[in-house]
Amino acid sequence: MNRKLGKVVLAATGVLCASGSAVLAQEISAAQPAEQQGASQVSGPAATQTDPQDATKVTAREDVTVTAPGSTRDVQSIGAKEMLQSTPGTSPIAVLGRLPSVEITSADPYGAYEWAVRISVRGFNQNQLGFTLDDVPLGDMSYGNLNGLHISRALIDENLGQATLSQGTGALETASTSNLGGAIQFMSNDPLDKRKLEVAQSFGSFSATRTFGRFDSGVLPGHTRFYIDGVYQLSDKWRGAGPINQSYYQGNLKLEHFVGNKGVLTFFVDYSHRQEVDYQDDNKVWVNKLGYKWDNFGNWGVALQAANAYNAQGGGGFVFASLPTTFPTPVSSLQSAPGDLSNDPEDAGYYAAGGLRRDILSYLSYKMALTSHLTWKSTVYGHENSGAGLWFTPYEATYDATGTPVSPISERTSEYGIARGGFVTSLSYETARNTVEGGAWFEKESFDLARKFYATSLASPVQSIYDRPSNAFYTQWSYNFPSTVYQLHLQDQYRIRPTLTVSAGFKSVETNMTGNLGAFNTGVIQASGVTAATYAQGSLESGKAFLPQFGVNWKINKNNEMFADVADNVRAYQAGGPGFGNSPWGTSQAGFNALTSTLKPESSWSEEAGVRHTDNRFQGQASYFHVNFSNRLLAIQQGPAIAGAASLLTNVGGVTTNGVDGAVSAKLHEGWTLYNALTFSRSTYNDDYTTTGATGVPATVATGGKIVVDSPEFLYKNELSYAKGQFDAHIDSDYMGKRYFTYTDDNSVSGRFLANFGLDYHKDEVGAFDQLKLQLNVYNLAGAQYYSTVGTNGFIASDPTSVSLNTLQVGAPRTITGTFSVRF
Template sequence: MLANTEDTRHLSGPYVVSGKMSDVEALKQLVKKGSFTVHQSSPRTLVIEKAQLPKGHAKHVYAGGEEEIVATGRQTRSVMTVGGEQMQATMPGQNPLQALSILPGVTFTNVDPWGNNEQNSSIYVHGFSTTQLGYTLDGIPLGAGAYGNYNGLSPQRAAISEDISKVALSSGTGALGTASSSNLGGTIDFTTADPKKKAGASVKQIFGSYNTFRTFARVDTGNFGNNNSAYFAFSRQDARAWNLNGANRQGGYQVNAKFLHKGEKTKITAYFDWQNKSEPNTQGLSINSNDWLTDPTKQYTRGAFYPDLAAAMANYPSMSSKSKAPAAPNNQYYFSSAQRTDFLTYLKISHRFNSHLTWDNNLYFHYDDGAGVVATSIRTNAILTILGTYLDPSASKYIKNGQFTYSQKGIDPTVWNKTGGTGFATRTTEYTDYRGGLTSTFHYRVGHHNIETGIWYERNNNEAARRWYALSATNTLTPYQTPKDPLFTQWQNKFYTDTFVFHVQDTWKVLPNLTVMAGMKLEQVNTNGTLPVAALPQSLATNTKGSKTLDSNTQTAAGGTISAFKPFLPAVGMVWDFTRHEQVFVNIQKNMNSFAESGYGTTSPWGVSSQAEFEDFKKHGKPETSWTYEAGLRTFRPINSKFLDSISGQLEYYHVNFYDRLGAIKKPDAGISGVGTTIANLGDVTTDGVD
């Protein structure tokens, strides 16, 4: 009999079988509690196989990770897994990140029931936020999870939700070989399902409130040729944003394809993902300070007027008005949306030279094209100052305290007319991202040692530009199109980044029940950030009391190259099975978060407002680092009662030292323009907790 030890480890036998029965019947009785089946393939051969469990039955595997929700793993780190079936049972089609919110130590929020809205999305794990975690799909890097798309894409754009077989969270630290340069606070690994062995097709259809529908279809070829298999999947989702009217739709199209070849010594996997989506960026619900005291039903206002331009224009004073009513003049957009198109593909080749040596290679490429679009009222000093700087820089009578204002003279008619005469203008942040790379890892087993060493290299070219467009009664635009023919480009950033990571580790089975791991990684991320189009100094002006001209003191950064480099990031850990059902794990690891490849208004060295401040940070600034200490107890106890098969769990204590935290420091009256922003290391943070 051959059996995977991870499938049989939890069996607490020997089981006693008594009575008069055949050898087949006796063997069936002996293995039935292990979820195995027995059949006779020949007069002298009995075959024992793992049983197909009923739908919804949890597959309890101690330290294996096959269960729908499991907090185990033969790891020195805390690893918790949510299976694809559990994820879809909770919410069909949901963002895989949202599924992790059922786990301890994880906080995920989103304004969308599916968790897909990226601007209004956040995840925290042990106090670390979205861009301080690491994300991979089948081992390929997804970047830092940033809304601005500077080095990757979100998991729901990388794979259709129904094609995700499991999501694994390393809540303290990720594996040394994880392809991430941002994983201060752990990693989240998404695994796509393999093609099925039998040919078939499935279609799932969802209808719901808010005019919701979601279609998922998948076709599996089954095994063909020389151990080949593949599938093709398609999804279409459309729904009304719950806090906007019916014309504000969210959703899009997505296609996945996966090919698998299993040779005697070589395994080849090819994957392709394409997605195109557009979704409104809503501000949630805002308090309407004018009406709610007298009419509680008007306590909150919707975040956008689209498609009712007349109502949007009526909500604000006319061009000549000198009043500031309503009290919060920019609390409602005409519309705002995120538009994203992605192509992601990888080719993975794993070759087993012999029983001791294997070699895994993964070549990948990703292209992203997108825009964040906001049709906003021009009736704020910050926005008027930006528009006036480019459209009517000499209009001194509309300038007070170094900024354009409408509170004294009304809105400058030149600015009003050039932006379309509606009191609204459309602002975009337009993104493109080309990145490709390779991961290559050797696994060598010798004696009681499992040695792993590998590299990850990536080249990433990304660009972001801020542009402004007119919005007129005849050219109202929509949330689903990127405008053309801008009035002007306020700024444009380009970043060229090379990432190189090397790691090596040894997992040593010191005793049958004691395993020790030790290793390190070298990480270097070089980024050259340039500014082909720099913002005019006046468009980033601060208030200058009494000034009748635009403040021109604020400079703009020309950019340059900065390297985040750590030659030695160590890790050491231990797993001890001190009983047949319990194990203790300990892990200590250091990680680094490379600098964000983004510019104006972000927490990045290139987000400062002068070249002098950039050079100062380059000389004195440091990348964020963390030391994480984990220790815990895992247990798996077979129950085999009428109501319970088993009970499993994990208790973990963690301690984190977070060093050189980066923060953006803004001057007073900076507004939304990020005026005079300085980036600095703000000190250290210590965290203790128990899951």
């Protein structure tokens, strides 16, 4: 820790020791079994709480909080009801797509396929946001996550209690090193006071089945309660052939033990095992010529033919006389004649690709009301992950021990390993007019990343796409990245008068990361001219000692208020090897040494202001936001690639975002509710940048004034729901405007419109059953064909013909799912 940050740490610690709030005392009170609550309960501001027993009869009714009265920031949330309204198996991240300024895209109907699922908020993409579960950091939730895991693997969907989005300025208390553009805090639901057993079975399109079971112990002697549950899900890809089965199983355990009437101890553990087979990344030419449902071959003989044809027609690799030298149908339709590789037929299809992930996440948390005004909470957590991204590549042949090629295809892996642990702690102190809260976060991690190749044969792929391979014949590189994170925050909310509240706070964050090269260029084959200096090693520090945040809330009258706030944020550098995202270590040692003295981490300055209205029938909010995003980092080739020139992480300037958004929810006549959310936003690059391509001559890339990739200027969402007695129904729609996928805006995908439908009927207290429920969900009701995720393989400066980078995913078709559940 540097001296400057160390001084801030000491100062903030001193303030925390003398201060702190009874906010958590409320939480403890609400969570305790009924017999624990009484006159001796810790006092605090009154709060409306839901009877824990009501949670056993939650149905799919509207539960979107479009505004947060009294907040000095733009805060919105989605609760358990909204999660239950969605198709079982839908990722919690996908449900957030109902909120304004939130863009969600995926290649599957559930938002669970991690390679393609994306969330963007006000021009910031997924790895520029912060995510936590019950205060435990989840990292940036990107594919190949270097410091966390996706919420779909951290929590079973049915266990989501609430998801809160702090747009723009984010929340100071969020344990994250990536929250440039906002923070999403997921909260798991609590065990029930009454013993319950729930079982749900779903069937759907594309051979989908999902089995879920949960047991709640109820309150046991000693004031303890817990739940344990599990899910097993199978589904075929909606396009493709061969190995197309997606599967995962997951288990959660959450236990709460109440200590007197002032404390609660919580233990949580999650186990997740996910096996995904990839959807092929597309370009426009392939979709037009090969069809909307085109995907990987899934046939070993066809994949061998395609790889051999590429080598025979200009690829340069070994040509096997026993294999055809023409591309298979229909890939051959991409060629005007043999030897024409202009439409990239070699990448149009592979045998298969996939992702394997196994995670164990656990935490132990304690919350305690120290006095009637002072509350303390702490969480200690650990996370272990192992996984691999698999791809049967035609660009590297398989070689035997003598160096002789035996197959034109090898299985390439990106192998991941995470071992991390840390703690999050805070104190809060509340008086009639003042709330002071502050805390600390520390994390230590070891992240392993390797690029390896495994053997195939002419007879078979040898390795299953569902298994992690062993005995690599070639290791291109292998890294270990140890890192530590220190973060402190302190914030004060002061009520100047009953109608006027101001808030001020700051956080200090420092991340220290080192890249250590473990192995390179080893195995049966070795690339010539490769030395340790080809790869970067060394340490980098990122962060900032003072990141302020200020806000104000003015309550105009009983139902109306105004708010405004500003915040400064910074993002840590990303770990990675060559070709692995925007990592400082994705270059040579000379390149790394050159950038260490000048590189600055990405940062943002966010401003927002808005109005809110809340009454018994109507909730509404409208906001204006402005963001200055500085020091945008991009890996740029520093010379001719054919000469082996490495990429170098480069500061390519800033981004400016201006926009307005709003949401309204109105209770109409007799059970009808109408929800609408609208966003107009424009994010543009501030500067041009320079690159050196194959010619070795510097060239200017004209990005100044261009609209940021994957940033639609217009979003509109609505939902009409009906709830009466035991019946619930809803229909929602979502429009997303045009999106660019090149930095110079020379190619884009057009806007798209999606509609979804759902209904359920439940019957309570039927014989031995507490509840019986039937549910039907239809995704993409109109069967629209559209481009969903853009940028799965990253973005490039220019691609006017859409063949230079295959980085698009088409959206899933109409998908129908039916669910039957019982609760004892």
